[in-house]
Amino acid sequence: MAKKRALFVCGSCGAESGTWAGKCFSCGEWNTLQEMVTSAGTGASSGGRSLQSQTSSQAAKVNTTRLQTGMKDVDVVFGGGIVPGGLMLIAGEPGIGKSTLLLQIAASVANNHKVLYVSGEESNHQVGLRVDRLKANAKNLQLANSTVIEDIAASINSSDYDLVVVDSIQTMSSNAVASSAGSVSQITSCTHILMNAAKSSNTAVLVVGHVTKEGSIAGPKLLEHIVDVVLQLEGDRYGGFKLLRTVKNRFGSTNEVAIFEMQESGMVIVDNPSEALLAERQITDGSVVLATMEGSRPILVEVQALVNKTSYGYPKRAASGIDLNRLNLLVAMLERRTKLNLADQDIYLNVVGGIKANEPAADLAIALAIGSAARGMKLKQNAVVFGELGLSGEVRHVPYVERRVAEAKKLGFEVAIGPVQRANSGKKDKFLFGVRDIRTALNTFLET
Numbered sequence: 423m424a425k426k427r428a429l430f431v432c433g434s435c436g437a438e439s440g441t442w443a444g445k446c447f448s449c450g451e452w453n454t455l456q457e458m459v460t461s462a463g464t465g466a467s468s469g470g471r472s473l474q475s476q477t478s479s480q481a482a483k484v485n486t487t488r489l490q491t492g493m494k495d496v497d498v499v500f501g502g503g504i505v506p507g508g509l510m511l512i513a514g515e516p517g518i519g520k521s522t523l524l525l526q527i528a529a530s531v532a533n534n535h536k537v538l539y540v541s542g543e544e545s546n547h548q549v550g551l552r553v554d555r556l557k558a559n560a561k562n563l564q565l566a567n568s569t570v571i572e573d574i575a576a577s578i579n580s581s582d583y584d585l586v587v588v589d590s591i592q593t594m595s596s597n598a599v600a601s602s603a604g605s606v607s608q609i610t611s612c613t614h615i616l617m618n619a620a621k622s623s624n625t626a627v628l629v630v631g632h633v634t635k636e637g638s639i640a641g642p643k644l645l646e647h648i649v650d651v652v653l654q655l656e657g658d659r660y661g662g663f664k665l666l667r668t669v670k671n672r673f674g675s676t677n678e679v680a681i682f683e684m685q686e687s688g689m690v691i692v693d694n695p696s697e698a699l700l701a702e703r704q705i706t707d708g709s710v711v712l713a714t715m716e717g718s719r720p721i722l723v724e725v726q727a728l729v730n731k732t733s734y735g736y737p738k739r740a741a742s743g744i745d746l747n748r749l750n751l752l753v754a755m756l757e758r759r760t761k762l763n764l765a766d767q768d769i770y771l772n773v774v775g776g777i778k779a780n781e782p783a784a785d786l787a788i789a790l791a792i793g794s795a796a797r798g799m800k801l802k803q804n805a806v807v808f809g810e811l812g813l814s815g816e817v818r819h820v821p822y823v824e825r826r827v828a829e830a831k832k833l834g835f836e837v838a839i840g841p842v843q844r845a846n847s848g849k850k851d852k853f854l855f856g857v858r859d860i861r862t863a864l865n866t867f868l869e870t
Contacts, residue, residue: 492530501674514655529558535584542593590630662776708795727791743773759815
């Protein structure tokens, strides 16, 4: 018989080690190595069978109709719909709306296809109550409760389901693995079993994944490598917009995003998020409208800055919606390249609506908001702002300029402030006022 040996796997990065250690040698995380018992072979080659191959043109001719979710933006995020035989993972913080969204998708697909919703966290009665609350009843939607992955795989292989939802992978366990549910070995084994069942039966499988307190997907990194699609549901769990973005997609682009708002009827697509985010805006000092991109979609959000003389020896910097390190870098650049004196000022920055403005194009809007709040001046014109700033204060080019400008025109803004248009960009847009550096922008567009 094959001998069993102990293998220690890091729950953070998936690195393997023959001995246990308090610190992972690969990623440096502490107390993440977990034991996984494996069988060591004798080294002799085992028998196999010849692979059945086909040409790439033959494989491409296979007609696979994608499953439509009934939500146009969600179909775009999936790359045009759910691919049969695909294994897809959706992750997010507790209470963000993962189960609600998947139940809505399952009910919509069940109008034309047979769907199975398997919950390892709730009973059928509890899921049924949520179905009634969301008014998501469908004749082809079946509910089941199980935590044994072999039973779920057998159901996928033996029935003609078109879509199976598993909620969640951390609650599933395999009879062949001795460790508890949620461990590295259990998550890896269960995901492999689901993948084989999905590919062999050509059934689409949607899996819910938990996240750690740092916001990363719980379990080994191998989990994300196995699945075909990784979706992240982000946003404020107590209000604001929820964003479904693609982290990995073998069937489409990773630059798409769907924006939702949680209501009593469930997750509702927001058709015009820019208008909703700016509905309660007050034009005052420290307020600047940023034209940012969520995937390939332009969104106008308000950036608010508050600058106040500090009462302590060390000024405070606080930011919501952008990286604090980026804010500190921009403040240092403003002090060095302009006449603003911010060394003894507390600076607070907020991006309204729970949107995270992590792209470099937010730099110019942030700098103008800080300059406006520090001087008590507001923008001369009803303008939107975008552009990346270098450490020398220069305004650099950013992608999707035409889409940002078009969104600003649609909502009735007078001008867009951004980088100088390139000479080879074709027809110049008079709506876009190009600035070369931050000093020019502050001196040109701020007034009392």
